[in-house]
Amino acid sequence: MAHASDGRSLEFKLPDLGEGLTEAEIVRWMVEVGDVVAVDQPVVEVETAKAMVEVPCPYGGVVTARFGAEGTELPVGAPLLTVAVGESAADRPARDSGTGGAAAGSTPVEETKAGETKSGETKAGETKAGGSGNVLVGYGTSEAPARRRRVRPAQSASAAAPSGWANGRARDADAADGPVPVISPLVRRLARQNDLDLRELTGSGPDGLILRADVEYALRATAAQGARTAGPAPEPQAVAAQAPAAPAGRTSGGLRTPLKGVRGAVADKLSRSRREIPDATCWVDADATELMRARTAMNAAAGPRISLLALLARICTAALARFPELNSTVDTEAREVVQLDRVHLGFAAQTDRGLVVPVVRDAHARDAEGLTAQFARLTEAARAGRLTPGELTGGTFTLNNYGVFGVDGSTPIINHPEAAMLGVGRIVPKPWVHEGELAVRQVVQLSLTFDHRVCDGGTAGGFLRYVADCVEQPAVLLRTL
Incomplete structure (x- = not known):
């Protein structure tokens, strides 16, 4: 993650953020060149395919360089910043504006073989990872000999680049057999x-x-x-x-928006689900009048308020106990269906950065109050972009309350690699035959999309019918509590 370059200056690299993440986008620098930082002080906010996270620096001292401008994507292991440590670092001025110091936002410039380190600087804006002038050739790959070509103060960006790059072709006498310049x-x-x-x-x-x-x-x-x-x-x-x-940006064909970060991860996962999972959907209308009355009675008593989503989640965990085939995943390499013994319940949450699915661990072991508290905590973290990778992965079954968008039904895409997802539409007054007479009741449409490899329609239908029975008659749920 870091190494000493000259005994006093330490280079801090983008750490492994876990869960298979291989890159991150710099969203906001929290320090500038010349700032004094403490050990474990957050120095940069990055966005991964999972969430927004603040990255703390393991060293204390003076920031001497930053690598990458805001909006730049860096692979894991790429340099983030360098910190001068020791007594000499503490004696340095906080903002050295002289010719020998680095301006705020500057990055070191060098041309070395991979693994070597040389010092040097350039002005702010001249070099950055993936930005103007500082091109990292073959960085992070196993192709050899990978070289870093960076602009020295006396050179311009065009002078430092190999001939032929100006017209977009990475071929010349020196680089014909070398690596092509790529962003990651x-x-x-x-x-x-x-x-x-x-x-x-x-x-x-x-x-x-x-x-x-x-x-x-x-x-x-x-x-x-x-x-x-x-x-x-x-x-x-x-x-x-x-x-x-x-x-x-806007082109003649319309507005282009890169699929990266959270949105990119969601797009990849949904596409993979459609490619790999032979899904089917069944649905049923249910009279939710008694469930709504039960919730009103619960919230009239002393104690924390119970959310409707928590009651539906409790019904789901009870249904999965009766139909465990739907709490499974498919091991495609081994050609096996793996039935899981714990329910880690995901729920869809819409945020400014796109759709995310936080996961409530061990949902089967939580009561309605505990589930309500977890849903509230994770929803707030999702909207603030503070969910950790661990809170966004590992789900075994997903509950999708799309009724909040004012729609009655949907055929949801399964959250790969899970085996099923329950969708809940809006609860609205509708004509309904109740006890042999036509009445206005609170009706909801429930839909179950399931992986047909893990079960057949009889199992899926039995699961959905049990859920509907619990919605219509909450006392049915008491039999499994």
């Missing part, structure tokens, strides 16, 4: 998995840096062209020429 190893892997030659692309980043959007655009263009029955296939250069001038 994930981009290189994406191209490799799809047999895409990076040398045929025109990078839309600074100095021809190839971004993820460039690779994805080229893949889409190639797929679209291959689907046509008429006309010759375009040359690779023609596909590259279609790359957008910028990965995001």
Whole structure:
């Protein structure tokens, strides 16, 4: 995560944030060059595919450099900042504005082989990871010999870049056999998995840096062209020429928004669910009048208020105890259905950053009050972007209350790798035959989308009917408490 470069200066790298996360986007720097930081003081806020997190620095001293501007994506292990430690660091001025000091927002500049360290600086805005001038060639990959090319103060960005990068082609006499400049190893892997030659692309980043959007655009263009029955296939250069001038922003075709961070992770997961899970959906209308009355009676008594979602969650855990096949996952490599002995209940929460699914651990062991408290805590954390990776993963069954959006029904997409999801529509007054007479009752539509590999329609229907019976007659639930 860090190493000493000269005995007094320590380099802090983007740490492993857990749960398989391989990159993060810098959202906000919390320190500037010249600031004095304490051990474990948060120095930068980053957004991963799971959540927004503050990253603390394990060293105390003076910040001498920052790597990457806000909005830059960095892979795990990339340098974040350097800190001068020891007595000499404490004696340094907080903001050295002289010619030998680094300006706020500056980054060191160097040209070294991977693993070597040399000092040097440049002005703010001249260099940044994925920004103007500071191009990291092959960083974080196993391809050799990977070299970091960074602008020295006496050079311009164009002077430091290899010839040919200005027109987006990473080929010249020195770099013809070397790595192509890409924003992260994930981009290189994406191209490799799809047999895409990076040398045929025109990078839309600074100095021809190839971004993820460039690779994805080229893949889409190639797929679209291959689907046509008429006309010759375009040359690779023609596909590259279609790359957008910028990965995001308004173009002649409309507004482009990169799928990254939380939204990107959700998109990937939903796509994978549709590809891998043969799902089916069944639904039923239920009279929720008695459930609503029971909740009103609970909240009239002393103690914390009980949420409707908590009551539905308690019904779900009771139903899963009777139909454990739906609390499963499929091990595709072993071709086995793995039935799980604990219910970690996910619930869909809409936030400004997109849809997230926080997870209530051991929901089967919690009562209605405990579930209400957990839903409130996790919902607040989700809207603030403070959910940890552990609170967003590991779910075994998901409850989706889409009724809050004013809709009656839906066919939800299963939260991969789970086996089922219960959807709950809005509860509204409707005509209903009650005890042989037509009456106005509080009616809700319940839908269950399930993985047909783990059970058949009889099991899924039995689960949904039990849930509906508990909604219509909450006393049914007492039999399993």
